[in-house]
Amino acid sequence: MADRRAGTVVFDLDGTLADTSADLIAAANACFQARELGALLDPVADALIAFHGGRAMLRAGYARLPADRLLPPGAEDEDYPRLLDHYAGAIAVHTRLYPGTEAALERLAADGHILAVCTNKPAALAEVLLRELGIRDRFAAMIGADTLPVRKPDPRPYIAAVQDAGGEVTHSFLVGDTDTDRKTARAAGVRVALVAFGPEGAGLSRLSPEAMLDHYDDLPALAADWLGQSRRQ
Template identity: 60%
Template structure:
């Protein structure tokens, strides 16, 4: 069966506001104040919690990996408690998912967000029912860009690897698809805009209105 695998943060939904808020709450607990800006640091937010902590600590002139490791569980706690305050599904995404499902495509999520948080967020956004599987950063021993989580997402949805592709927004997604030997498409409505074109994905998505046509081109 033909299968489309979606990244979550920066692909299905703009989660950057809640991610940055969680990081700033963590910094606030440590007496450092708000070290990240929701708009200017959105791209860092989409690279994950540890990336935000590294950036914030560097701005405060302190912190190494040990401090990042100590702060990371606190960040996750803040994020879990306020996971959908600012997060918005990208325009047209729901309609596009419904259209793919009606056309017979299988759908799954492969994200570097912890699986439990991904499940919670997808449910809160009323998206969980579209996906046959959700594979997170801690579902397997490895995470993207390793190919194993992608393969697990395809298998969990009941699909075929050779008739699948990955829709994402970062170099990590591009490299995941390359490792799995499948096409990738990257959205251009994230912080990097059309800069993702330099990663040479097999497709670019400017708006979810174009997803059906892109999908037909990549996997039939």
């Protein structure tokens, strides 16, 4: 059982633990191609859009259609479940953990910290992806977009992730990669470290997080500074 004195480190998933953008964009493009629209999104240039969710990708693609190409009413609502189906069938083809992720998780656990995931990805897909990446057993709790009636930046999913993991919100912090994570941490009254190795990079410093994380090698020291250490015996 995790040491109650240990701090809790909560991670976002897409764009924080792993670069999932190429597989997400492939799922959106599959929807566009089914409508004979072609591949409207680029897996590199549009990586940042992918981390804002499936509907954001669909809307970005539709916006690139010529003015005389009209979509039927409700196209987004039709395509969104199709996007999820495409994604579920090819969830980890191109997805990779960011450098140093596994070593950082191992070190945090060795230092006695509790680990959890709080993501706006549907919970079932998040569970599958974490298993495919080989890191699901590192986390004591996982809260997805549909675990509760609300999602980030509402603080309740974050609070649930910490509490389900056996931690205390006042002794926790969030690692994320978007303004949504910044707002979530602020709403929950905790600190946030935003990663500088995702698509937006160092530009996230405009959000004034308590820390910017240049590499996962730096996370254990940050956790020790913010939460202390409680090494397991």
